[in-house]
């Protein structure tokens with residue numbers, strides 16, 4: 500019953516102001532998610548951040564993650580599969596290579612939402628002092644108990660930082676949050692004075708262009724583009740040191756004087772300019788039809 504199309508999810512949140520720029524005005528871009536379940540999404544009129552029109556509270560999200568998330572998207576009541584680990588190791592290696600030029604000997608790295616710990620494990624091999632935290636019990640216990648990594652089982656609100664870090668990393672975490680600005684500021688509080696923050700998220704502009712509403716789902720409460728991610732850092736006085744503008748968007752942030760916020764917001768609106776309700780629908784059908792006739796995307 501739970502996965503029937505054209506029905507609502509059992510949990511329904513409330514409209515909110517934009518979690519980055521605070522603006523309440525938004526435009527609906529889709530009524531459905533990738534399963535054809537009713538899950539309206541809007542785009543902020545001021546900064547183009549995509550968000551659930553009815554945002555779940557943190558309590559509701561915890562309920563969703565504990566009851567449905569894994570069976571919806573990931574492992575079903577078990578530890579990580581060999582396939583999952585292989586994929587994560589490849590991703591961790593790619594990210595380490597991007598970060599390497601900025602690492603000193605024995606850099607202290609904290610991985611925010613470290614999952615099953617592959618990034619923490621591989622950075623340790625580079626002589627970095629790596630640790631992490633992860634709210635998912637199965638992921639965290641696998642990383643800590645089976646791999647012996649320094650991983651706390653908690654969310655960012657409860658993480659206890661005992662000593663400051665040179666780098667905080669967060670890979671595919673911020674798109675799951677409801678309060679990314681406070682989380683980003685928390686991450687800064689775990690840094691030494693000239694520390695770096697490396698965030699990677701799916702680029703929602705690229706996803707919407709490729710799959711339309713086929714890229715929207717319950718677990719991703721917000722959707723960033725290249726510029727809305729820059730904007731998130733700008734609100735906390737952090738600027739891009741290096742940008743990896745690939746299908747996903749990754750930014751290594753350092754302390755600095757951000758560009759004027761209005762300029763970044765304008766860039767973000769341009770990035771999402773054509774992604775309106777009509778286009779998001781149309782692109783879903785184009786993508787679905789091309790898949791049906793065997794044209795495979797390279798992504």
Ligand SMILES: [Zn+2]
Pocket residue numbers: 517518519520521522543544545546547548
């Ligand atoms: Zn906004």
